[in-house]
Amino acid sequence: MDFEALLSCVSTASCVVTQATGGLISGMLLFLVAAGLSLIFGTLKVTNFMHGSLYMLGAYFAYTVYNWTGSYAFAVIGAALGVAVFALIFERLFMSRVYCADVLMQLLVCYGFILILDDAVKIIWGAEFLSMGMPATFQRPPVVFAGGVLPVFYLFLIGITLLVALLLGLLITKTRMGKIVRAAAINPTMTSALGINTSLVFGGVFALGGLLAGLAGALAVPVRSLVSGMGFSILIESFIVTVIGGMGSVAGALVAALLIGLVRSFGTIGFPLFTEGIMFLFMTLVLIVKPSGLFGKER
Amino acid sequence: MTKTLSRDLIVAAMALAALAMLPLVFPGKHVSDFVIRLSAFAVFATSLNLLVGYGGMVSFGHGLFYGLGAYSFALLMQKAGVSIPVAWIATLVLSAVVATVIGAICIRLREIYFSFLTLAFQMLLYSLIIAWTSFTGGDQGLTGGIPRPSFLGIRLDDPQHLYLFCCVVMVGSLLLMRHLVQSPFGYTLRMIRDNPRRTEFLGIQVWRIRLLAFVVAGVFGSVGGMLISLFVSSAYPDFAYWTISGEAIFMILLGGMGVFLGPILGAAILLLLNDVVTRYTEHTALVLGIVILVFALGLRKGVLGTLNDWLRRRGMANVAKSGQAKAVARTG
Numbered sequence: 001m002d003f004e005a006l007l008s009c010v011s012t013a014s015c016v017v018t019q020a021t022g023g024l025i026s027g028m029l030l031f032l033v034a035a036g037l038s039l040i041f042g043t044l045k046v047t048n049f050m051h052g053s054l055y056m057l058g059a060y061f062a063y064t065v066y067n068w069t070g071s072y073a074f075a076v077i078g079a080a081l082g083v084a085v086f087a088l089i090f091e092r093l094f095m096s097r098v099y100c101a102d103v104l105m106q107l108l109v110c111y112g113f114i115l116i117l118d119d120a121v122k123i124i125w126g127a128e129f130l131s132m133g134m135p136a137t138f139q140r141p142p143v144v145f146a147g148g149v150l151p152v153f154y155l156f157l158i159g160i161t162l163l164v165a166l167l168l169g170l171l172i173t174k175t176r177m178g179k180i181v182r183a184a185a186i187n188p189t190m191t192s193a194l195g196i197n198t199s200l201v202f203g204g205v206f207a208l209g210g211l212l213a214g215l216a217g218a219l220a221v222p223v224r225s226l227v228s229g230m231g232f233s234i235l236i237e238s239f240i241v242t243v244i245g246g247m248g249s250v251a252g253a254l255v256a257a258l259l260i261g262l263v264r265s266f267g268t269i270g271f272p273l274f275t276e277g278i279m280f281l282f283m284t285l286v287l288i289v290k291p292s293g294l295f296g297k298e299r
Numbered sequence: 300m301t302k303t304l305s306r307d308l309i310v311a312a313m314a315l316a317a318l319a320m321l322p323l324v325f326p327g328k329h330v331s332d333f334v335i336r337l338s339a340f341a342v343f344a345t346s347l348n349l350l351v352g353y354g355g356m357v358s359f360g361h362g363l364f365y366g367l368g369a370y371s372f373a374l375l376m377q378k379a380g381v382s383i384p385v386a387w388i389a390t391l392v393l394s395a396v397v398a399t400v401i402g403a404i405c406i407r408l409r410e411i412y413f414s415f416l417t418l419a420f421q422m423l424l425y426s427l428i429i430a431w432t433s434f435t436g437g438d439q440g441l442t443g444g445i446p447r448p449s450f451l452g453i454r455l456d457d458p459q460h461l462y463l464f465c466c467v468v469m470v471g472s473l474l475l476m477r478h479l480v481q482s483p484f485g486y487t488l489r490m491i492r493d494n495p496r497r498t499e500f501l502g503i504q505v506w507r508i509r510l511l512a513f514v515v516a517g518v519f520g521s522v523g524g525m526l527i528s529l530f531v532s533s534a535y536p537d538f539a540y541w542t543i544s545g546e547a548i549f550m551i552l553l554g555g556m557g558v559f560l561g562p563i564l565g566a567a568i569l570l571l572l573n574d575v576v577t578r579y580t581e582h583t584a585l586v587l588g589i590v591i592l593v594f595a596l597g598l599r600k601g602v603l604g605t606l607n608d609w610l611r612r613r614g615m616a617n618v619a620k621s622g623q624a625k626a627v628a629r630t631g
Contacts, residue, residue, distance in 0.1 A: 047411060094592070094596070097596060098595065098596070102357075103357060103410070103411060103414070104351070104357060104548065104552060105552075105595050107548070108548075108549065108552060108591055108594065108595035109591075109592065109595045109596065111545060111549070111588075111591060112587075112588040112589070112590075112591035112592040112595060113588065113592075114588070115584040115585065115587050115588030115591070116584070116585055116588035116589065116592075118584055119582050119583075119584040119585035119588070120585070122582075123582070123585075236422075236541075239415065240419075243412075243415055271430070273426075273429055273430035273432070273437070274426055274427075274429075274430040276422065276426045276429075277422075277423060277426030277427060277429075277430060280419045280420075280422045280423045280426060281423060283415070283419045284416065284419045284420060284423065287408065287412060287415060287416045287419065288404055288416075291408050291412045291416075
């Protein structure tokens with residue numbers, strides 16, 4: 001524990017800005033993954049334990065597309081769509097078979113897929129750490145704010161994630177599609193009796209979750225290194241986020257993800273060995289006091 | 300003594316005799332090491348099955364007790380220098396206390412929230428082990444080995460004694476758990492799993508039974524941890540990591556959670572699978588993942604559960620056949 005270091009960082013503006021932006025971008029990536037997880041749980045009432053692997057796939061897809069085309073825009077779009085299609089196939093072929101079984105079976109199917117995908121990535125892309133480097137578009141001098149250094153890509157990442165969060169919120173609360181999804185979440189049988197194809201809705205929600213995870217993976221590639229198994233730590237963190245924010249709540253996921261991102265980035269200065277512990281402590285407290293999460297509805 | 304208890308005692312004695320003979324038939328170190336590792340996992344997976352299979356409480360954090368048992372025992376032996384039985388009993392008591400506190404908090408939650416809360420507690424212990432480097436050795440684990448002084452003529456630094464000790468502890472623990480499952484307490488637990496509300500209407504305090512089950516499972520879970528720390532003569536943070544809980548859940552499902560011996564068979568299969576697959580290919584995860592999918596989508600009741608169903612169906616067919624034959628004889 002090094003609280004003096006933490007204190008001296010908090011008292012200088014430049015360190016605060018640098019750490020806060022670092023925390024914000026981890027929080028934003030976390031939000032994209034957790035939002036998909038939360039959406040899938042809120043609608044289908046199943047926990048997608050392999051959501052982190054979708055993030056990993058997104059990162060590797062983006063890496064490959066970028067190396068083929070040299071365009072980061074194509075890489076992001078390709079990764080997001082590719083993972084969405086993969087998620088849809090996974091849902092239709094495997095996950096939909098265990099909806100009625102208990103949570104252990106869902107856990108097992110996902111666990112099996114985590115293992116298979118981690119090894120598949122090793123076989124296809126190799127077991128070593130890969131890194132893509134910053135795309136040419138973003139190789140510009142960083143913005144300096146209050147003495148803290150803000151790389152342009154960080155600002156882009158924060159902006160695009162906030163935009164996605166806004167669109168996602170509007171999609172769910174304002175559109176007809178969002179209404180159908182919410183209806184299917186509350187009472188799937190009734191919804192299907194009203195002539196709506198609920199399997200399609202469920203598949204669509206899974207694909208949307210995959211799209212978000214793939215997007216997160218693609219956005220993470222310039223700032224993170226790629227390795228088989230990278231999906232796991234983000235999976236655990238997004239679980240913490242969904243539990244703290246409330247399962248099924250997009251706003252809750254955003255707030256909790258930013259919170260966790262900031263705890264992580266400031267925690268690495270003050271208590272590097274116990275940052276994970278702080279997150280779990282927080283999750284424990286929320287579960288004890290309000291199991292439905294900060295933004296979740298009581299059931 | 301009831302009929303089932305005496306039958307279980309006979310089975311246990313036979314199993315113990317067979318295990319004692321095993322090194323005479325296969326003198327290699329491989330076999331006895333395998334049995335020792337199996338003893339830890341068999342006790343641990345069975346203790347989790349008390350919660351999952353009999354109580355319907357899916358804990359993702361049972362590894363907490365595995366890690367707690369291993370660390371508490373190893374630290375007591377290494378730092379306090381007490382004798383093995385004292386460390387053993389102190390660890391059991393500590394596990395019971397910890398399980399009571401954590402259980403009282405966790406059992407208020409249902410379904411997935413219960414699972415997440417148990418997982419969070421386990422990861423808290425894991426983080427504590429990693430962070431408290433001066434006491435636990437951090438991510439290196441406890442270094443320097445643990446002393447194994449002899450007691451009552453048992454010398455656990457002798458491989459043969461260690462082997463027999465682990466066998467006795469395994470069979471004894473399993474026998475105790477079996478007895479619990481067959482007792483009124485075990486049947487109340489099953490009733491709560493199937494219909495908690497009706498159980499409550501019958502005047503049973505559901506939370507009390509659930510808490511008791513949680514504590515019993517925690518205590519036996521720590522026995523598994525103590526066995527493994529005796530075997531590796533240390534304790535590592537991995538023992539408290541979530542993967543331990545995941546493996547135990549997989550063992551239960553692999554063997555079949557509806558059958559008492561299921562988790563033990565599951566533990567044996569998983570350990571064997573790991574050993575064999577790592578010998579032939581480096582893609583262990585790929586093979587294991589495919590096996591898991593086959594079980595999750597195909598053999599849902601596990602090996603023993605499926606076998607049990609098959610035997611029962613055959614038995615019923617036989618009964619039906621003989622019934623028909625009798626009916627024919629009577630009318631004819």
